[in-house]
Amino acid sequence: MPGRSSTPPPHLTLNTSSRGTPAAIPNKHLPVCSPGPVVRGLQTPPASPPSKDAVDESPFITGSDFCDDPPLFTITADQMAQALEHMATQPMPSTEQVFPWLHGLHADNQIQLAFFANRRKSVRKAPRIRSITLVKTGGNLCSSKLKGAISPDELLPPSSDETMFIECDPREGFSVRNFQIQACKLAMVSDIIVYGDEKTNPSETIALAKRISKAQRQYEAQNGYPRCMFNTFMLNDSFGHVQTKYPDLVGIDASGAMTGNVVDFFYWERYEMCAMSKASEISSNVFLGPTPDPALDAGCMSDQTFDLLIETNDLAHVPDAVSLRKFRGLLERPNRKGPLHMEFASSGSIMPPTWSHSEVDALMNMCKWIFEIANPQEVRPSKRKTSVEDEAIEMVDIAQPRKVLIHCTDGYTETSLLGLAYFMYAEGLPVHDAWVKLHREKGRNFFAYPTDVALLTQIQPRILQESPRFNGSVFHVSDPKWLSQLDGSLPSRILPYMYLGNLGHANNPELLRELGITRILSVGETLDWPRDVRQQLDWSDENLMMIDRVQDNGVDPLWDEFERCLKFIEDGKKEGGATLVHCRVGVSRSATICIAEVMNELGLSFPRAYCFVRARRLNVIIQPHLRFTYELLKWEEYQRQRRNEPLRRELEWATIAREIALMNKPYSR
Missing domain, CATH: 3.90.190.10 (Protein tyrosine phosphatase superfamily)
Structure with a gap:
């Protein structure tokens, strides 16, 4: 991780439009999670019992006076580190103490209020809790980012003349997943530390801290808190000093590189995804796995050395006979350095019932071609013609088998059509056996589209008939009942x-x-x-x-x-x-x-x-x-x-x- 660029990408913020957001992991989607029917007696939550672990309302932070109007304080890196450590070691407020307030209960959102509060004003009030929030002057979190720091625009209105917190509770609609408002909601009940990087003019930090302090006074008055219950502090040590003395508090260093000292969700999702789908052998010399990524820790990557990398993606086409012959020649070059790269169409690209025989011919030719370079000892020298084009592909003895990796970004979606078809062909398995054995015996997690299930079921007789390892009769293969209920996903x-x-x-x-x-x-x-x-x-x-x-x-x-x-x-x-x-x-x-x-x-x-x-x-x-x-x-x-x-x-x-x-x-x- 040291030296890697920051994640998430710099233009991804909670307050931007969808334009410019990074590409999502292919095929992932957010399903609709209905809250279910409103059951009588469950329209409102039960009254909150007395808190078993109420948070101490005394301040976490001590600092030095800076000015009185508005109240501002300064804080050293040592004091900040002690305060953050203290907060991390305290029990969180009880669930009953902070819900439904954390869901977001705007005064004008009648749907949300009716569901959660049912006109009980007591549950609308902010709970008596306190936290610590770090705000970076300027809002550029792509470098010099302290652990948990947020941008000013996540807390304050765009205009520098306004001295109040933004209204983060949604005005309309119903949601129990308002994750995007939590940083703002907690900041309102926090002692706030404002800091800048090495390029920040101190006057900018002072101006921002004054706006925040005035917003805190207004929030306290609106919610019945004692005046100055929450305070605003300015860090009077440089970011470089914090980076040197407290590296565990630095998520992104001054150069914009991830430090690895703070848990990064983007990195860990990618790491776990690749660890889960780590390349493994499904048939002799043929592997399935994620696209090799040198930015990830080597512990989740395959230690195999491959001769051929076949990437499956939505923009690729099925190679024709001429391309296969060309790749075959490149593979056999004695002075070739590194693996050879080629592409293949992704899962869901061949759509029943409109698929053509030429598409299936191309899929079958690809399976045969991979089998021949991975298992040359089982292939006799011969000359055969493809059914796609009238081109002869000369089969000659190969000195050694070639190792092949079929890969895609996540390691389990775009590869599933080619991977399953090849597994059926190379091992002589009907589709239902291939599905189970690839998952259980080979340990592969994969996702296939319903169209892939339909296609492989329809062309199963041809795959088995042409398989070098199927010895039975294709007319005696019957599909189990569970296969007809399968939508592609296990x-x-x-x-x-x-x-x-x-x-x-x-x-x-x-x-x-x-x-x-x-x-x-x-x-x-x-x-x-x-x-x-x-x-x-x-x-x-x-x-x-x-x-x-x-x-x-x-x-x-x-x-x-x-x-x-x-x-x-x-x-x-x-x-x-x-x-x-x-x-x-x-x-x-x-x-x-x-x-x-x-x-x-x-x-x-x-x-x-x-x-x-x-x-x-x-x-x-x-x-x-x-x-x-x-x-x-x-x-x-x-x-x-x-x-x-x-x-x-x-x-x-x-x-x-x-x-x-x-x-x-x-x-x-």
Whole structure:
């Protein structure tokens, strides 16, 4: 990571339009997570019980007076480091203390108020909590960025004449995923430290600090806080001094390079995605994996040396016979240095029922061509003609097999059509066996489009007939029932013994058995199985668990169910099986349980566990709502307490929410 450019890209901010945002990871999408029906008795949250871990309202920070009107203070790097460390080691406020306030309750948003507050004005007030917020003068967070720092425009209106905080609560609509407002909401109940980089004129920092102090006075008056309960400080040490003495507080150094000292969600999602889809051999000398990325840690990359890299992407075409002959000649050059690169059309590019025979011919020729260069010992010298063009491709003896990597950005989506077709051809497997064996025996996670399922099922007889390793009759191959219910995606393997999926996966018990899944944990959604299925497949009641009355509505808690759910998953692990955790879509309620288990099993902090699960959900982005996310941070506290470890968060709530909002912004419509 040292020396890498900053992530997220410099133009990605919470307050910009979608224009100029970075390219999202291909095929990822944000599914719609309905809050579900409003159940009588659940329209409003229950009254908050007395807080068990209320935050001390005394200031975290001590500093020196700078001026009285408005009140401003200065602070040293030592004092700032001590204050941030103190905050990181304090328990977070209880969930009941900060919700529904964190959801965003604007006075004009009648939908949000009716759902969460139901005219109870008491829950609209800001809770008695305090935090620390760092604001960088100028707002350029691409360099000299301290841990958790935000830009002034995330807190203040654009006009420098206005001395109030922006209204971050949404005026209209309903959402339980307002991650983009959390940094601002927490800043309003924070002691705020303003700092600049080496190029910042001190007068700019003073002017910004005065605006913030005046905004704090106005906010205190509006919300009934004592005057000067929250204060504004200016860092009087240079950024270079902080970088030298407290490197753990620096996320991006003065040159704009990531330091690696602060958890970076963009980096860790990419790292975990590549670690999950790390290149592995699916058939002799043929590998599937992500596009090699030298910016990532070598620990998640393959240690293999490849002769040929085949990248599958949406802009590529299927190579014709002339191109294949050309690449064959290049591969055999004795003075060739490094791997040879070529491209192939991505998954979903051949669309039933309009696909042409020439497209299938090209796919088959590609599979044969790869097999011949990877397994020359099984190919006799011959001269054959392609069915695409009247061109002869001369097959000659090759000195040694060539290692081939079929790759794409995420390592599991665009490669799936070519990877599955080749696996069927090279191993002589029907599509249903290829699906299961590639996942279970070869350990590959992959996502195929429904069109790929239809195509491979239709051309299965031809693949098997031309396969060098299929010995049976194509007329005696029958497809299992579960294949017809498959939409292309398998449940996501989060851990060897735990899968994350949707209600469709849960209602396909034959598929689950094929994958070695022996238990089902249903979070808020009921299975819809035919009466005789449970008996036929020997699904006992003890292998099914239902967590009832948990809607994805930002009100219903999951905390009380964590221990019971994790014990059910653990029992399945002890039996040598695997558990499917599902809700309706597989992104919020069930994802929350899976993150809790990853934190419990691997001992990861919430930010790292979140990226771990997010990467392994394949083409779907997990979306635990605000309350579930907050509960998981409290779960981290509990985990540390149970392991007799001192409480210390890697990142604070406002920073985590801000990072999640930035990660999801490229996918928002």
